[in-house]
Amino acid sequence: MIVDAQKKSGLGPVDLTTVQERVYQTLRLGLLKGEFLPGETISIRGLADVLGTSPMPVRDAVARLIAERAVEQSGPRSLRVAPYVAAEHEAYIRIRMQLEGYASERAALTWKDPDLLERLREINRSISEASDAGDFDSALAGNQAFHFEVYAAAGLPPLLEIVSTLWLRTGPILASARQDDALFERLFQIGVQIHDDAIEAIARRDGAAARRAITLDIRASHFSIRRFVKRASGEPNAGQGSSRGAKSVPASRGRALEQA
C-alpha cells in the first residue's frame, strides 16, 4: 500500500453527483418555483447553453421530466412545459385530494416525532409573514414545505415521491397565477388558516379532520387558480390540448432560468 488514508480532517467528501442529476434537480426546482410558464416551449440546446453544459445531460434530464409528465412533446421535434388543460388539471386535483388526503390522515394517526407540531407551526408562521411582506416566492416555498412535512410524517416514502411528481405538474400552473398579487395574497391567507386546522387535527390525532383540512386546502387553491385562468384567458392565452399544430405561448415569455 502506497499511503495510508490521510487524516486531514479539514476536508470532507466531494460532491460526486452526475451533471445530469444536477441539471434535473435544477430544472425540477425551476418548475416548482414557477420559473417556467405552462405551455412554454423549451429547447435542449437552449437549456444546455444557459446551464453551461453540453446538450447531453440536459437530454437525459428532460427525458426524465417527460416521463413525469412535467414536459411533453408538442410535436415531432419540439418540447414544451405541460400546458394548462382544464379537464386534465381537474383530474390531477381529484387525484391529489385522494392521495394527499390519505397521507394526512395517516400522518395524524401515526406520527411519532415530538417536534413535528412545533415545526409545522413555525413553517406556517413563516408563510404568513412572507405573504404579508409580499414575498410570494418564500410563501410558495413555505407552503410546499408545510405539505411535505405533513406527508413525510405518514411514514410512506414512496408516497412522498409520487405526490412530489404531482406537484411538479401542478406547480407551473399555480405559479403562473402569481401575476395576480391580490389573488395570491388571499390564497395564502386562507391557506394559513386551513393549515392551522390541519395542525390542530394532527395534534389530537384526528385523522378524518386532518384529511378534511388538507383536501379543503387543495380544493380552495384549485378554485382560485381556475378563477385566475378563466379571467386571464380572456385575452392572453388559453391552455390548448396536446394536439399538434399549435403555435402557442404568447410573447409574454417569463424568465426562463437566468444565470448559470
Added chain:
Amino acid sequence: MIVDAQKKSGLGPVDLTTVQERVYQTLRLGLLKGEFLPGETISIRGLADVLGTSPMPVRDAVARLIAERAVEQSGPRSLRVAPYVAAEHEAYIRIRMQLEGYASERAALTWKDPDLLERLREINRSISEASDAGDFDSALAGNQAFHFEVYAAAGLPPLLEIVSTLWLRTGPILASARQDDALFERLFQIGVQIHDDAIEAIARRDGAAARRAITLDIRASHFSIRRFVKRASGEPNAGQGSSRGAKSVPASRGRALEQA
C-alpha cells in the same frame, strides 16, 4: 405544387414513432410481462444489442424508466431493475389500494359505456380459462386488462397513467412469483371470483362495494406474493428466468428478490 397526394389506397400510414419510444414500450411491456427479475442488473449496451439499435435510444428510454422508479442505479455505473424491498412494496400496495379503490368507486358511479359490463365479463372469462390451461402469461395479461378496463371507466385519464406506473413497479415482483405454479393458479382463482364481485358492484352502481372488491383483490395478491417471497428467500432455488437482458444475471439469482 409538384405532385398530388398519390392515392394508392392500398397502403396506409406508416409507423412514424421514434425508436426511443418503441424501445421504451418494449422494455415497459417486458417489465410488465415479467421478463425481468426484480434486482436484475441491466446494461444499456446489452439492451441495445438485443434490440438491434444503438445505445442512444436505449439510454433515453432507460432514463424514463428511472424516473418511473422501475429501474434504479445500483452504483455509480450500474443499473438494475428495481429490487424487491418489503417495506417499499408494502407502501406501494397501500397506495395502490387508495388510488385503484378510488378509481373503481368512481367507475361504478359514473360509467356510461353500455358494453362495459359485457367486456369485463368476457375478460374475466378469458382469465379463468387461461389460468385453468396453465397459460399464466395470458392470465396475467388478462388480469391487467381487467383492472385497466375498470379504471378507464372512471373517466380520469391521468389516473390511468399514474396507476400504470405503479404497476410497472409491482409488475416484476408479481411476475417473479410465476415460478410457483400452484400459488399462481390459486391466485387467479381467487382473483376471478373477486372480479365477479366487482362486476356485480359496478352493474348496480354500488361504489363502496366496487372499491371493497378491488382493494381486496390487491390485498389478496399482495399476501400471496409476500408468502412466496418469504419462502423463496429461505431456499434460493434455480428457477428459470426468461431474462433477455444483455448478459449478466449472475448465479445469485435466488437472492435477486431480497435487496442489495
Added chain:
DNA sequence: ATTTTCGATGTGTGATCACAAATCAAACAT
C-alpha cells in the same frame, strides 16, 4: 493456502457530429 496486486474488460457519462424534419422570415406571386 491466503491475500494482494494489477491488467483486461465493461460500464455509464458526456461531447461531438450527421441528418431529416419543422419552423420562421423574407421574397415572391397573385
Added chain:
DNA sequence: ATGTTTGATTTGTGATCACACATCGAAAAT
C-alpha cells in the same frame, strides 16, 4: 395588401467516440 413559396436556421434524434471508474480474474507475493 394578401396569400404562397422558398431558403436559411433550429430542432430533436440517433450514431460514434473518449474517458474515468468499477468489476472481476489471474498472477504474484506473502
